[in-house]
Amino acid sequence: MKNILVIYYSQTGQLKNILNSILEPLNPKTYNIDYKEIKPSKPYKFPWSAENFFEVFPNSKSGISCKLEPMSFENTEKYDLIILGLQVWYLEASIPVSSFLKSKYAKILNGKNIITVYGVRNMWINAHQTVKKLIYKQNGNYLGNIVLADRHNNLISVLTIVRWLIHNKKNKGKLLPAAGISKKEIFEAKKFSPLISKALQKNSFNNLQKELLKKGAISVDYHIMKTEFAGSKIFNIWTSIILNKSKTNSKKRKLLLKLFEFYLYFVIFVISPISSIVFKLIRLLFHKKTEKEILRQTSF
Ligand SMILES: Cc1cc2nc3c(=O)[nH]c(=O)nc-3n(C[C@H](O)[C@H](O)[C@H](O)COP(=O)(O)O)c2cc1C
Structure with a gap:
């Protein structure tokens, strides 16, 4: 039996759907998966008011933490892999996730194999630089990264994300496509599962990122x-x-x-x-x- 711990935050549920898709093919007879949700003490309301949406900008960009609900982990030695599920707010890890990474709870990452899974609009690389440093600071063994993004044109995805996050309209409109990461892309994230499973079974993660990349785990527009x-x-x-x-x-x-x-x-x-x-x-x-x-x- 291999043990996986999934630590995540997801305000609208999009990131949780991505994690479910990646992990669903793992056989429960072989894999025990524990989930820990990062919960801010004062939840960020969804949909956002325009005021609240911009209010979080300075704190998010400068990495000012929010208070989190206490998190407890049992039998931490048993975990063969930790998957951190996160999203980006204003080009940095979202406040709940960066707060977790800077908190005492992040000690759980010490010496553990870690994969990150991002669900974003289309800009995540700056956040990745920060997250990488925070994982290494906790002595985590950072081994893989999967990024799902909105594949529409940059301007279109700005319009649809505002329509979604502030006006709570996610579905396709008269002129605009549906907001966020496409259902197809989320569904197809299953393809990463056998690679994670293979690495866990062999207990060797050396080639994991190379193989994830071959399957399209990261796609960057210059x-x-x-x-x-x-x-x-x-x-x-x-x-x-x-x-x-x-x-x-x-x-x-x-x-x-x-x-x-x-x-x-x-x-x-x-x-x-x-x-x-x-x-x-x-x-x-x-x-x-x-x-x-x-x-x-x-x-x-
Ligand atoms: C305040 C705020 C700022 C955001 N800034 C970015 C950003 O800089 N880059 C990006 O790709 N996505 C950005 N997003 C989109 C999120 O990364 C994420 O895809 C979306 O909020 C859904 O995440 P969820 O899983 O928490 O529901 C932002 C979202 C919010 C709420």
């Missing part, structure tokens, strides 16, 4: 990655202005967050289409170099 990196730097400036110049819930904080909101939409709909063309050209001209950069940024 122009999205570069847009994300540029965005992350500018987000850091906004974060430090908002946190240093205003207090939580103050009028000034609200005003700065409103300015940030306008700025964000302006960058997404005006600047990013232009920069995307430039990055697509760079990708065409310097394919090998950009390929190396993608590999370096997504490695662990």
